[in-house]
Amino acid sequence: MEDLKRLCIHTATTKPWSVEIALANYARAGVAGITLWRDALEGRDPAAVGRLARDSGLQVISLCRGGFFPSPDGDARRRAIEDNLAAIGEAEALGAPLIVLVPGSDPGQSLEDSRDQIAEGISAVAGRARDAGVQLAIEPLHPMYADAKSAVNTMKSANDMCRDLNLDNVGVAVDVYHIWWDPEAFAEIERCGASGRLLAFHVCDWRSPTEHFLLDRGLPGEGCIEVPRFRKAVEKAGFQGFIEVEVFSTRHWSSDQTRYLEKIIRAYREFV
Ligand code: ZN
8 A cells, every 4th residue: 555655535525424534544544644624523623533543553734625715805804814813723733734724815805905815814823823833835726716716816816815925834735627628727837846845645536527616626537637646746846745635526426426536546547
């Protein structure tokens, strides 16, 4: 299982499983890393989940997700900051070195205003994250989500924001689903790596036709993204971290999850 030593799976990928069942099954299959979604921690002590992960032989790679900073309403922005501080506390307790930020956006204001508020929100929590030993990764999201989920939609936009923020624990999460269409993606991956800010790499595939723009992701090999080309690009840019399989799919969630885990591993071996 040597070849799985850089494979990480997101709890959301096998959503029907509780975190305890996911950990047991990932460990048995030889998966080396896990990224926890906050809903998987509900009703649990994050420190205990972190211990269970390590006792199972898995490394905790990141916590998903923080972010969602923008709003025209100042109280909502303050609540978002509070929620991100809470996520930092959870990551610290878990022993997760990274939080993935879905930046957020609000259709009631301009994208520029949303981006300004994202930068303000990150600045407001980055110090606490640094004290906790936690890095923050801005994940650019596909422009189809620009209205309400992310005003940061390209690698360039994420790189520019990191440059302007100039915080040593803030970088970028590269997710192929969101950036595969972008002619500048490869140049910006190189730029991201050169600045030392390429913090995470998420893989899945874009099914064609896609039936649902959130819940119909494919495993690598099931769609049209050149996943191996992106892997080569991030590695050439200096990234040596885990390769994280992050697939939201009602189709896969409705299948037998044990068989599905075998499929995930096969997809990782053959198409990443
Ligand atoms: Zn992602």
